[in-house]
Amino acid sequence: MPERKRTRLAAERVADLIQTLAGRGYTVIGPTVRDGAVVYEEIADAQDLPRGWTDRQEPGRYRLEPRADGAWFGYNLGPQSWKRHLFPPQTKLFTAERADGLFRILGPEAERRPRAFIGVRACELAAIAAQDQVLLEGPFRDGLYAARREGVFIVAVSCTLAAPTCFCASLGTGPQAPGELCDIVLTEVVNGADHWFLAEAEGARGAEVLDRLAAEPCTEDDSRRAGAAVYAAAQSQTRRVDCDGLREALEDNFEHDRWDAVARRCLACGNCTMVCPTCFCTTMEDFSDVEGSRAERWRRWDSCFTATFSYIHGGSVRTSVKARYRQWLMHKLATWIDQFGTPGCVGCGRCITWCPVGIDLTEEARAICRDGNDGNTVA
Amino acid sequence: MSSERKKKPSVAVVKFASCDGCQLSLLDAEDELLAVAGAIDIAYFPEASRAMRGGPYDIALVEGSITTHEDAERIHNLRRQSRTLVTIGACATSGGIQALRNWKDVDEFVRVVYATPQFVSTLKLSTPVAEHVPVDFELRGCPIDKHQLVELIAATLAGRKPNIPTYSVCIECKRNANVCVAVARGTPCLGPVTQAGCGALCPAFDRGCYGCYGPMESPNTGSLAAQLRVMGQSDAEISRAFRGFNAWAWQFRKASEEHERT
Numbered sequence: 108m109p110e111r112k113r114t115r116l117a118a119e120r121v122a123d124l125i126q127t128l129a130g131r132g133y134t135v136i137g138p139t140v141r142d143g144a145v146v147y148e149e150i151a152d153a154q155d156l157p158r159g160w161t162d163r164q165e166p167g168r169y170r171l172e173p174r175a176d177g178a179w180f181g182y183n184l185g186p187q188s189w190k191r192h193l194f195p196p197q198t199k200l201f202t203a204e205r206a207d208g209l210f211r212i213l214g215p216e217a218e219r220r221p222r223a224f225i226g227v228r229a230c231e232l233a234a235i236a237a238q239d240q241v242l243l244e245g246p247f248r249d250g251l252y253a254a255r256r257e258g259v260f261i262v263a264v265s266c267t268l269a270a271p272t273c274f275c276a277s278l279g280t281g282p283q284a285p286g287e288l289c290d291i292v293l294t295e296v297v298n299g300a301d302h303w304f305l306a307e308a309e310g311a312r313g314a315e316v317l318d319r320l321a322a323e324p325c326t327e328d329d330s331r332r333a334g335a336a337v338y339a340a341a342q343s344q345t346r347r348v349d350c351d352g353l354r355e356a357l358e359d360n361f362e363h364d365r366w367d368a369v370a371r372r373c374l375a376c377g378n379c380t381m382v383c384p385t386c387f388c389t390t391m392e393d394f395s396d397v398e399g400s401r402a403e404r405w406r407r408w409d410s411c412f413t414a415t416f417s418y419i420h421g422g423s424v425r426t427s428v429k430a431r432y433r434q435w436l437m438h439k440l441a442t443w444i445d446q447f448g449t450p451g452c453v454g455c456g457r458c459i460t461w462c463p464v465g466i467d468l469t470e471e472a473r474a475i476c477r478d479g480n481d482g483n484t485v486a
Numbered sequence: 487m488s489s490e491r492k493k494k495p496s497v498a499v500v501k502f503a504s505c506d507g508c509q510l511s512l513l514d515a516e517d518e519l520l521a522v523a524g525a526i527d528i529a530y531f532p533e534a535s536r537a538m539r540g541g542p543y544d545i546a547l548v549e550g551s552i553t554t555h556e557d558a559e560r561i562h563n564l565r566r567q568s569r570t571l572v573t574i575g576a577c578a579t580s581g582g583i584q585a586l587r588n589w590k591d592v593d594e595f596v597r598v599v600y601a602t603p604q605f606v607s608t609l610k611l612s613t614p615v616a617e618h619v620p621v622d623f624e625l626r627g628c629p630i631d632k633h634q635l636v637e638l639i640a641a642t643l644a645g646r647k648p649n650i651p652t653y654s655v656c657i658e659c660k661r662n663a664n665v666c667v668a669v670a671r672g673t674p675c676l677g678p679v680t681q682a683g684c685g686a687l688c689p690a691f692d693r694g695c696y697g698c699y700g701p702m703e704s705p706n707t708g709s710l711a712a713q714l715r716v717m718g719q720s721d722a723e724i725s726r727a728f729r730g731f732n733a734w735a736w737q738f739r740k741a742s743e744e745h746e747r748t
């Protein structure tokens with residue numbers, strides 16, 4: 108097993124990190140500010156990073172705010188996850204063309220550009236692992252996902268702050284980024300003029316890049332301070348999901364009044380599933396042109412909150428919003444465990460922030476489990 | 487499908503009370519227009535051609551709401567003449583912006599606006615086509631989206647179901663990587679209760695959704711209205727938000743009335 112290389116990197120070296128990766132032919136995708144939020148898009152250099160920005164989040168509300176300390180990664184999660192880049196919202200699966208009395212199938216064209224992701228948080232690594240499990244490790248391996256996923260150079264960043272919507276600590280998915288799945292883990296320490304990164308290389312590829320960055324050896328004290336900053340982020344989390352007995356409690360409360368209560372608030376708009384970094388459901392749409400000479404099949408992100416999602420011969424299986432919300436929450440916290448051995452929630456809190464009416468999954472789960480009833484009581 | 491096509495379906499594009507913008511969407515579909523014109527037999531389309539043939543038609547595309555006694559009869563005749571009747575746009579599917587008169591006294595408008603009101607004969611309400619005759623498919627929007635129209639025509643020709651979603655604008659908006667204007671800016675937005683189809687046009691330009699495509703499949707207007715209030719909207723503003731191009735769609739109508747000052 109390769110030695111884990113642990114170094115101290117001057118704050119300004121982030122620019123060199125991006126240049127080094129770009130110089131090696133990687134398309135660098137990282138956080139940048141657009142339209143009032145931090146989003147993950149292609150970045151040219153460190154100027155594109157959201158330096159000097161942070162955010163304030165609460166259920167149904169997100170606002171960017173300036174921060175004075177010049178932190179490169181001093182923000183919490185934005186609306187997009189890396190899912191957008193690994194499992195895009197719309198993919199053309201193939202084209203069929205009529206030619207010489209026959210037809211031929213063209214495509215799909217797999218994405219093969221080498222890409223580097225900068226600023227992947229611990230919960231997002233857990234989400235990537237969850238999607239890997241679904242899309243690569245099951246009986247049906249998704250070739251398009253595999254092509255996009257393969258060889259991605261990942262620079263993870265452990266969180267040293269937490270939004271009020273974060274709850275990774277309770278699920279054990281963060282805020283410390285684990286070494287698995289990534290090449291470099293950064294922890295940013297900023298305290299006035301004292302601003303640097305603990306940079307840990309995971310494996311040869313990461314070590315080789317770190318070597319180029321004039322990283323200094325890191326002291327015990329550096330490690331301790333970085334660790335303390337991440338620990339403080341965990342301690343500051345105010346939301347949590349208690350996993351002990353959660354699956355059983357949810358299964359036992361299939362007809363809890365709370366499902367009706369949340370359905371009265373739920374818009375069934377699908378935002379939670381779109382921003383969720385583990386949600387993987389898609390729909391297929393077949394198109395034919397007016398002349399009948401060309402057809403296309405597209406795969407698009409779908410949502411269990413739509414009526415058509417559960418449409419089978421004769422109608423939708425889940426006609427009520429109550430049934431759809433229950434399906435989603437139970438999949439995340441209970442039936443995902445049956446399928447894959449872990450919860451399908453990584454505690455990123457995006458579904459809380461980006462719900463237009465601020466429905467809080469942690470609060471719903473707690474209410475359903477704490478005040479368990481048999482569904483026959485009248486609220 | 488054999489390469490020998492069957493007889494081209496005859497199509498009528500018929501206007502009722504409307505601004506013609508939806509019919510224009512067909513002419514606006516420049517890339518597909520020749521293909522469409524080649525695949526169908528345009529039997530009646532006064533806006534675009536001299537074709538003014540009588541029915542029967544295989545497909546009638548109906549624009550506009552029903553606002554006069556004559557139109558209330560004309561739509562029945564058209565229905566009898568049409569194998570498939572498709573309404574295009576907010577007027578034909580929900581009564582349109584002119585349905586705002588449904589909350590007022592139309593005779594008073596007529597007296598105020600026209601010099602010789604005795605020549606004007608109109609119904610008290612502007613109503614959607616489906617309130618008068620059975621409709622086979624409703625294409626939403628103010629105006630409709632030309633890609634959806636071409637998709638509907640292509641699907642009808644191929645005998646397949648059109649890919650016209652009934653879910654919220656939010657799903658399109660998120661797929662397109664727009665940042666939510668409601669959550670990130672506090673901009674009032676009807677996206678969560680409005681049907682997709684426009685490509686989330688307004689949020690892409692930092693505006694809230696105006697609800698041009700009408701209510702989505704399960705619009706929770708009550709919950710959204712409560713949130714609009716949290717965002718600082720008054721009752722009058724909430725009522726006005728729902729009273730737009732699809733004001734007479736019953737879900738929006740109900741929401742607007744609940745917040746109307748009495």
